[in-house]
Amino acid sequence: MLNLAQPDPTQHPPRSVRTRLGGFCHLPRLLDKARAFAAGKNGGYHYNCPLDRNFFDFTGIDHEALLAEVKKGGSDTEILTWVRAHTSRSKAEIHAWTEWLDQHGPGGVGGHEWIAETVKAAAGDRDDIRSFADLLDLDDYVSYGGKG
Structure with a gap:
């Protein structure tokens, strides 16, 4: 049975980057990866990856401090x-950052080429993959048996 309180990315992907918690996109995915990392079941997912660091840089929260909090076993709400107690970001700033991250894509040729090659391998006929969030959703789906 699937237990979302104890994510196991060896069995199913973490939540989408687009899933929001308290207005923050990516936070639910970050928590899934942190919980899996703490349990030694992170599979191919990496806690404190570049996307995670976007969250940490924006909020000013240290990744080790969040991991220590996650290890206490609290719920998403907790x-x-x-x-919220460890960031000074306003609701408006959180909203703007979330919208940016949801649409953020590669800025340079190398990043565009990498996304193009990744999409080509997973779903060559797709022309709607433009952001990193789009790419991660596609990759998660395909990695667990979906057809792109």
């Missing part, structure tokens, strides 16, 4: 309360 950890959201902790996050």
Whole structure:
């Protein structure tokens, strides 16, 4: 049975980057990866990857501090309360950052080429993959048996 309180990315992907918690996109995915990392079941997913660091840079939260909080076993709501207590970001700033991250894509030729090659391998006929969030959703789906 699937237990979302104890994510196991060796069995199913973490939540989408687009899933929001307290207005923050990516936070639910970050928590899934942190919980899996703490349990030694992170599979191919990496806690404190570049996308995670976008969250940490934006909020000013240290990744080790969040991981320590996650290891206490709190719910998403409890950890959201902790996050809010450890960042000075306003609701408007969180909203703007979330919209940016949801649409953020590669800025240079190398990044565009990498996304193009990744999409070509997973779903060559797709022409709607433009952001990193789009790419991660596609990759998660295909990695667990979906057809792109």
